Amino acid sequence: MYGYDDFGLYIGGAWGPSGGGRVKEVFDPATEEVLGTVPDATPEDLDRALASAERGFSVWRRVQPWERAAKLRKVADLIRERIEPYSKIMSAESGKPLAESRGEWGATADQFEWYAEETKRIYGQLIEGREPDVRLSVIYQPVGVVAALSAWNFPALLPARKVAAALGAGCSVVLKPAGETPATAMAIVQACADAGLPEGAVNLVTGNSSKISEHLIRSPIVRKVSLTGSVPVGKQILKLAAEGVKKVSMELGGHAPVLVFDDADVRQAAETSAATKFRNCGQVCISPSRFFVHERVYDEFADSFVAAVKKLKLGRFDQDGVNLGPLANQRGLDNAKALVEDAVDKGAELLAGGQQPAGFNRGYFFEPTVLGRTPDEARVMIDEPFGPVAPLTTFSDFDEVISRANGVPFGLAGYVFTKSLRMAAQASEALEVGMVGVNDMMLAAAEIPFGGVKESGMGREGGSLGIKDYLEPKYVKTRL
Structure with missing residues (x-):
């Protein structure tokens, strides 16, 4: 038109x-x-x-x-x-x-x-x-x-x-x-x-x-x-x-923390997280970008998350079945590569992706990437990734995970997965962010106040x- x-x-x-x-x-x-x-x-x-x-x-x-x-x-x-x-x-x-x-x-x-x-x-x-x-x-x-x-x-x-x-x-x-x-x-x-x-x-x-x-x-x-x-x-x-x-x-x-407690519907949490994380190739300010999973359910979450990620299809928007496009520019592509390399060097496990996909000779494409047991000192846990890189890590108790989740200067959005109303309320109030999603990640809408703190x-x-x-x-x- x-x-x-x-x-x-x-x-x-x-x-x-x-x-x-x-x-x-x-x-x-x-x-x-x-x-x-x-x-x-x-x-x-x-x-x-x-x-x-x-x-x-x-x-x-x-x-x-x-x-x-x-x-x-x-x-x-x-x-x-x-x-x-x-x-x-x-x-x-x-x-x-x-x-x-x-x-x-x-x-x-x-x-x-x-x-x-x-x-x-x-x-x-x-x-x-x-x-x-x-x-x-x-x-x-x-x-x-x-x-x-x-x-x-x-x-x-x-x-x-x-x-x-x-x-x-x-x-x-x-x-x-x-x-x-x-x-x-x-x-x-x-x-x-x-x-x-x-x-x-x-x-x-x-x-x-x-x-x-x-x-x-x-x-x-x-x-x-x-x-x-x-x-x-x-x-x-x-x-x-x-x-x-x-x-x-x-x-x-932001650099949105995701808190998956051990009473959560783990499969639902993993599938929702994967779909949301890789929307717009991870280039979303409220994208879930640090996944803190209780140690008792970590393996189940990681397996379900990786399975969902492997179903994604990369390509140009006008190709059939595509649900993941390229990064917007060369800066984003270079940053994704650097974040993965740094995390792996510091001990993270590469569970999926991690490189430019085969067969894509042009364009700023990068495989949807999942990093397991990512250490807190990895750059991807500190700097906003703004790309298709998902770092997973474990936690053992409430105070610990809240401290780690709040340990960055960002405070836009956060997410909580739990079946406990008490846990949902306590975690939502403790997270230093402007918006919280409980068992849901689609926060933006015309009728809600969108913004952050810090x-x-x-x-x-x-x-x-x-x-x-x-x-x-x-x-x-x-x-x-």
């Missing part, structure tokens, strides 16, 4: 090239071939986008909630109508199987539908005054122009969480998608345009990520920054935002809390 030639920079309600005429190539991670090119924005392009967003904010903030809601719901409807062509764009750019792309576009539409409803429910507050002729109230107003910086692993859902929430609050947006997956984000912007959003409410720029981020954040026009990315990038963005005292929310990844970030996306990060409370005292 759409290709790179249909898109470009989206500024002032129109697609166009970079003012400097420069472009960046986008590659298919399954073949390493060029899919197309996108504009490499100049500083002048960025200033045009900022000016457009400033004008757009002055218009959009005055659109009444019910009208804003109707337009956001129209965006959701258009995305659902276009799921098939949009999914092909996403799969070509990201490498993920078509079924995963369809699911992500459905979740993307849900974000716009959710915030269409939330925009009508931005409630203020009345406070009893101390004197009979005094009235105290709190109202919420949009924070202003938002710089939305997104990642490539969920190239539609991640931008949608930012764009839909910002628009629902009455803000305008300058969106910078990841260089690996720009056309997916461009498809969202096209849906916004087709839904009748006013000129300047949504803008999109592509090019050098670090230069664009710095330019946008240093601008006094931007009042809010929303980022999904790595911890190092998040720390740099936070420093830049601090110079202008800008409102910030960020989701910076170095996994700040703020929440989604749920009734998500829109708050794009609003500022204003207190008004009136004496009659």
Whole structure:
């Protein structure tokens, strides 16, 4: 339906090239071939986008909630109508199987539908005054122009969480998608345009990520920054935002512990864990990535986990039966190799995978890999793997496993498998994370607050809390 030639920079309600005429190539991670090119924005392009967003904010903030809601719901409807062509764009750019792309576009539409409803429910507050002729109230107003910086692993859902929430609050947006997956984000912007959003409410720029981020954040026009990315990038963005005292929310990844207690349904835990771990080739911020299994059930879990993993089929998204695609780039492939080599050198058992698959001469493919009895000092137990590498280890008691699970600077998600309500409650409360799944790993949904603690970030996306990060409370005292 759409290709790179249909898109470009989206500024002032129109697609166009970079003012400097420069472009960046986008590659298919399954073949390493060029899919197309996108504009490499100049500083002048960025200033045009900022000016457009400033004008757009002055218009959009005055659109009444019910009208804003109707337009956001129209965006959701258009995305659902276009799921098939949009999914092909996403799969070509990201490498993920078509079924995963369809699911992500459905979740993307849900974000716009959710915030269409939330925009009508931005409630203020009345406070009893101390004197009979005094009235105290709190109202919420949009924070202003938002710089939305997104990642490539969920190239539609991640931008949608930012764009839909910002628009629902009455803000305008300058969106910078990841260089690996720009056309997916461009498809969202096209849906916004087709839904009748006013000129300047949504803008999109592509090019050098670090230069664009710095330019946008240093601008006094931007009042809010929303980022999904790595911890190092998040720390740099936070420093830049601090110079202008800008409102910030960020989701910076995680290293999710999985606690499998000895009373769990072990086979169900293993099969659920394997299916979730290798979704999107393990490139998921809430991916289960450290498997702590009680020593009494470890062998059963490991056998079931490996059996499930061996059923996965690698390939390009348009090949029959494929449920595991390539990593997004060469960096990811090199990292997966290094993590496996380090773990094995430190004593881990290689239970499955561990190398690039035979017969794949091109593309960033890596076998789904399972490491057994992985020592805590292995890098894969310390650094976020963000790839198809699953380290298993054992534990013997509750306090021990909680201490080990909490022993990293990340705190996004955690998972618990047990039949005991007491154990589920105690483990959920003890894990230092923003989200916990008990006997379930599908956490993300439009209606829940998505986010973490510690170095996994700040703020929440989604749920009734998500829109708050794009609003500022204003207190008004009136004496009659």
